Each structure stands twice: as structure tokens, then as C-alpha cells.
Amino acid sequence: MSARAQLQYLHDELEKLKEQKLYQKLRVLAGEQLPVATFDGQRVINLSSNNYLGLTTHRALKKAATAAVKTHGVGSGAVRTIAGTMDIHLALEEQIARFKNTEACVVFQSGFVANAGTVQAILGEGDLIVSDALNHASIIDGGRLSKAERRIFRHKDLKHCEEILKETENHAGRKLLITDGVFSMDGDIAPLPALCELAEKYNCIMMVDDAHASGVLGRGGRGTIDHFGMHGRVDIQVGTLSKAVGSMGGYVCGSRDLIDFLCHRARPFLFSTSHPPSVTATCQAAFALLDSPAGEKLIKKLWSNTKFFKRRLKRLGFNTGASETPITPIIVGEAAQAHEFSRELFKEGVFAQSIGYPTVAKDKARIRTIVSATHKRKELEEALEILERVARQLRIL
């Protein structure tokens, strides 16, 4: 059999997706990730990026990136544990630890590997993970890699969570209670104070994935732990450098021992090359900005845009689910309908990505909107007008 025949099944699977109208072509961005940007050759109001504060194109960050290229080159040349730990890598980690008010920090290549690498490293066979049903894929994959037993509680359901913790009270191994801080598809916030209490009552390690809260919630964007005043009660805080921070990467904050251990056992730290200097310098500039009055101003603008946009969507009669953050879904039901809504919106000048099964439940397909601090009011008004018009055409409203 030829090699092509061996992969025929992939072709068949793709044909099936096309028949079900679930096949999606990648939208291609020309130029910078801006609030109004050119995708597939068309200028659209961009409601699909995680660039909450507009930092992907911020002058100070660009300047830091190019300066680092001059002083440190374009690549790190090795994994962290061999020759790939640069002075600026350590400086960024110290800066983030100070910012988050924790003993120590380690930066990974992405938020995805920060989660997966951490969960895999700290747990093993015989241990237990108690996880929210809507936690991010990287947490699920980390759990699988760890070989720990996994128990899932219904989304934000504290009663169900406690039932599981009671049932497993005499579990011999270690226990990890883990939640996203802000849930990426619904934009709702985890009930962190109650979860911390449960973790304490049932002797669990407490871990929060704050990818969508970094740069968004808490003072200067310090995340959900700061938002709820839970300092010292969460053992492991994960954040991303790829969303509001505007660059790429993930970090873990916690005790010195935790971070030391991850530097010896987290596989992405040991087996994958560290960030190029430009990425690290970009993040240093981003945290300096977040920690300044200019950063505060950006976060304030993000929230005033968020409140304006949400209020108007609700007034139009859209189902925005349980969202409490700049991530605002418009739930329409079937995946095919969500995809059609998104395609028609795009033609009219609004880019809002549709999301269907398996990323969200089968009957909860949606388009997802994210406003940023850099959207002008006029642009949001125009987006709302287009959303209303297209939704009426498609009988969504």
C-alpha cells in the first residue's frame, strides 16, 4: 500500500467535516493584530483576538523587542537546563514573581505547556485531580500525562465538587483541586474563595489557570487571586504571556520549592528550547507597563468598553450566557448556525469567530466576542449595528 493510502482515513474524515459544514478555513491576518484589521484581504472590526490591552502592537514593547535582538540575538540556542538560560529570562521571572507577590516564578514557552508540564510534573500514579468540567484542554492533557486519577465536577458546581472531595477523603495519594480563573469559552469567573475553602478543608493542592485573567482582573491585571484577595491561599498560579501581555509564553508562580522542582522535573523546561530574547524583553516591558499608571488606564478602558458592549448586546436580546469578563459569547445553538452567523458577519465587516462542538457542548455553539481597550466607541457601535442586522436576517434575533 502506498503511503497515501495509509492516510486515506484522514481525507475521509475531512470530507465528513465538509459535508457537515464544520470544516473551517484559517483566516489570514495581513499586518498587525489591531482592533480593526485586515483578515483575508478585508478590513473588519476584530472581535476575535485575545489582545485585551492592545499590547501586541504597543510601541514600548516593540522597542524592547528590537533592543533585545541587538543585545542578545534572535534565539536562545538551547533548553533552559543546558545553555539556554539567559540573564533576561531570570530577570523576567523575578519581575513576574514580584508582580504576583509570590516567592518565585518560572516561565514556559506557552501557557499550554505551563499547565500540562506542571500538572504532569507534580502528580503521578495514585494521585487525584479534581477538575472543573470546563477547564482548559492543557489541564486535561497534563492530567492524562500524569497518570493521576481524574474526577470532574460540573462547571462551578461547589456542591458537586464537595461530593467528590468527600468521596475521596481517604484517598491515599496527593490531591489537586484545579480551576480556570476565567473560563475561556463563557467568560465567567471561578468561585475562587469557596474553592480555596474546599481545598483547605480536604487537604488539596490548589491550582488556578489564570490565562484569561492575566492583565484583565485584579490590580494591574494581577489575576483572579488578587481580584478575590486570595493571596497565600492558592499554591500554584498559572498565567499566560500570550493574551493580554501581548507576546507569547506561560508562567507558573508559587513557592520557591515548587518552582525549583519544576525546573528539575517539568518536561517542557527540560526538553524544549527557551524563549528567544525578543519575546522575553517584550514581556518585561509589558509587566513594567501593567505596573504603571498607563497600564491601569488601559485596564480601565478595557472594562468600560466591556461594560458598554455587553449592555448593548443584552439590550438587543442576544443570549450572552454567564459572561462576567471581556469574553462575551453570543450563544445560538447548533454549530452549523454559529458558523453561518460568523461567515455572514465577516462579509459585513465584523470578525467574531464561531465555536462549536467539541470545544463547547453540542447545543451551545456560539460566536465569541472579545472587545479590547483599543477599540474605539464608534467601532463598537458599528459592530453592534452589524451584529443586529445579520442576526435578524438569519432569524437569530
Ligand SMILES: *Cc1c(COP(=O)(O)O)cnc(C)c1O
Ligand atoms: C489560552 C489558554 C491557555 C494557553 O495559553 P497559551 O499561552 O496560548 O498557550 C491555557 N489556559 C487557558 C484557560 C487559556 O485560555
